[in-house]
Amino acid sequence: MTKRIAFLTAAEGIERVELTEPWEALTGAGHTAELLAPEEGEVQTFDHLEAADKHPVDRAVGSASPDEYDALVLPGGVANPDALRMDTDAVAFIRDFVTSGKPVAAICHAAWTLVEADVLEGRRIAAWPSLQTDIRNAGGEWCDEEVVIDGNLITSRNPGDLPAFNAALLDALS
Template sequence: MSKHIAFLTATEGIERVELTEPWAAVTDAGHRASLLSTESGEVQTFDHLDRAETRPVDTEVGKASVEDYDALVLPGGVANPDALRLDEDAVAFVREFVASGKPVAAICHAPWTLVEADVLRGRRLTSWPSLQTDIRNAGGEWTDETVVVDGNLITSRNPGDLPAFNGTLLDALS
């Protein structure tokens, strides 16, 4: 059965492969993907610090409803989750999505948004290593593993973990 997956990003600073590879994985598996962002228009992806492609926004996060989606993917990039943390609608959407029990997959720096949403207390996860103090301060247990599943939360460390991240996300959708 086809599922509807929300990909939530800020308007720029998104690590391209952390958006495009999970997107391809879910759409190749027959699911529908939608790009949510803090503003309408387009988002700017990056290959590390270099501008890459732009992608069209399907829905502003402030107009989105958790009920319309079966899973949430939070791509990384340093600037992307840092900007999302400052957007009240994005933080509220993430908080509600985690509380819904539906799968939430976050890679690299994306757990910063989970920290801001205050949903990590008692949860075990991984991320880019520089986030470990923030995760611990938010009540989470940080670990250095390729992919970590804790309830509905799926996390990975970096683009090198994308094959395992994508496979675990697809398993959660089946």
């Protein structure tokens, strides 16, 4: 059965492979992916610190509802989640999605948005190692594991974990 998946990013600073590889895995499995951002237009991805591709935004997050989607993917990159967690519509969307019980997959620095959404109390998650203190301060447990599944949260540490991250996300949708 085809599922509708929301990808949520800021306007720039997105780690390219953390957007494109899950997108390709999901659409390759027959699902529909939609890119949400705080504003319509385009988003700029990066290969670490080098500008990479631009991608068109399908919809502004303020006009979207978690009820319209079957899962949420939060790509990382350092600047992306740092900017996204300052957007009240994005933070509310993430919080509502997590509390809905539907799958939420966050990789690398995207955990910052989960911290900001205040949804980590008592949860185990994987993320980039520099986020350990933020995760603990938010009531979560940081795990140095390729992929961590805790209820509806699917998390991974870095782009090297993408094969396991994508497999866990596809499994959650089956």
